Amino acid sequence: MNERYSRQQLFAPIGKDGQEKISKKHVLLIGAGALGTGNAEALVRAGIGKLTIIDRDYVEWSNLQRQQLYSEEDAKERLPKAIAAKQRLEQINSDVTVAAIVGDATAQELETIVKEQHPNLLIDATDNFETRMIINDVSNKYRIPWIYGACVGSYGISYAFVPGKTPCLHCLLETVPVGGLTCDTAGIISPAVQMVVAYQVAEALKILVEDWQSLRNKLVSFDLWKNQHVAIRVDQVKKDDCPSCGTHPTYPYLSYDMQTKTAVLCGRNSVQIRPAAKREYDLRELAQLFSKQGLQVETNPYLVSVSLGEHRLVVFQDGRALVHGTKDIQEAKTLYYRYLG
Amino acid sequence: MELIINGESIQLPDSVKTVSDLLSHFRLNHKIAIVEVNLNIIQKQEYETTTLCNGDKVEIVHFVGGG
Numbered sequence A: 001m002n003e004r005y006s007r008q009q010l011f012a013p014i015g016k017d018g019q020e021k022i023s024k025k026h027v028l029l030i031g032a033g034a035l036g037t038g039n040a041e042a043l044v045r046a047g048i049g050k051l052t053i054i055d056r057d058y059v060e061w062s063n064l065q066r067q068q069l070y071s072e073e074d075a076k077e078r079l080p081k082a083i084a085a086k087q088r089l090e091q092i093n094s095d096v097t098v099a100a101i102v103g104d105a106t107a108q109e110l111e112t113i114v115k116e117q118h119p120n121l122l123i124d125a126t127d128n129f130e131t132r133m134i135i136n137d138v139s140n141k142y143r144i145p146w147i148y149g150a151c152v153g154s155y156g157i158s159y160a161f162v163p164g165k166t167p168c169l170h171c172l173l174e175t176v177p178v179g180g181l182t183c184d185t186a187g188i189i190s191p192a193v194q195m196v197v198a199y200q201v202a203e204a205l206k207i208l209v210e211d212w213q214s215l216r217n218k219l220v221s222f223d224l225w226k227n228q229h230v231a232i233r234v235d236q237v238k239k240d241d242c243p244s245c246g247t248h249p250t251y252p253y254l255s256y257d258m259q260t261k262t263a264v265l266c267g268r269n270s271v272q273i274r275p276a277a278k279r280e281y282d283l284r285e286l287a288q289l290f291s292k293q294g295l296q297v298e299t300n301p302y303l304v305s306v307s308l309g310e311h312r313l314v315v316f317q318d319g320r321a322l323v324h325g326t327k328d329i330q331e332a333k334t335l336y337y338r339y340l341g
Numbered sequence B: 001m002e003l004i005i006n007g008e009s010i011q012l013p014d015s016v017k018t019v020s021d022l023l024s025h026f027r028l029n030h031k032i033a034i035v036e037v038n039l040n041i042i043q044k045q046e047y048e049t050t051t052l053c054n055g056d057k058v059e060i061v062h063f064v065g066g067g
């Protein structure tokens, strides 16, 4: 045993026993953007047993300002974030098993991972409420805690949800927020990211060492530019008739996604399209098909990127695509169907 | 009226009488927020009927999606 975790073990609430527990835990991280890379690096350095990362996106130049695991090389190669993160994390701590999934965090995908691998904790690092409601239902159905985190501009918010103990996200929100500020319109500064990551990782460590009594139990938010800090006890918001955590749960968000889905991506002038049924593309064949039409194509083992005037279409092996250069879902769909059928 | 909002003393125009008015004033009425007045969380259906008094301690947390 070397000195790697000595300072963390000296911290009394963790100690040797805590470190032992941490080293056996599996965390499922949903999203590998700003919050995802921050959480991933901290947990891997802390020496968890296994980290599974699921992310649908690839690295771009605009990510490098705050997404701490990525390099210029990753952006040049348009490497999928899950893959680039795994590579960097394995350099940081080879003790930790890192699994990368390049794909969308659908209800089906998340349920499959949870049923097969029984992670001890889910960490939210997504950029949309649709996925968070799915995480919330998975958390309640399989009794696994999850930690919400989000940030925009200089503002951030976090809460640790524990099934059977705290209210759930569905109790707090009642409906899924639509629109509102995103990184697209309000931007984001890295200290807001780091602050949310700090709140998330602190609660994660408490959960991983099973120190449940030390959980914050408050919904916390801050604005680093307006110099505000708020923490609210939300226990009283728990609803007995909540469809996700109440006495007769139906987990509504686990049955929603059997259709073609579109999403405008946070911080990007882009739309994602996911076909109803998974497709299996031979990416080399697809690249050739586009080249023959005289289109400018770039490719790597995970995706094909084709320029279409002011738009760019990026296709992944499973048929999922990103249409860049638009926020208009209809326009994006038109391009998708025109080139991919 | 003067309220303590998120720890700061803030002077509000007379038009702000209820929680609902307060959220509109801060342009948070279209966002999903948790509002606590003097340590009690106010249910959404009570925003319009919950009146605020001088010196009330109000905490507002609004949900955002970015990450």
Ligand SMILES: [Zn+2]
Pocket (backbone or CB within 6 Å): A167, A168, A169, A170, A171, A172, A238, A239, A242, A243, A244, A245, A246
């Ligand atoms: Zn609930």
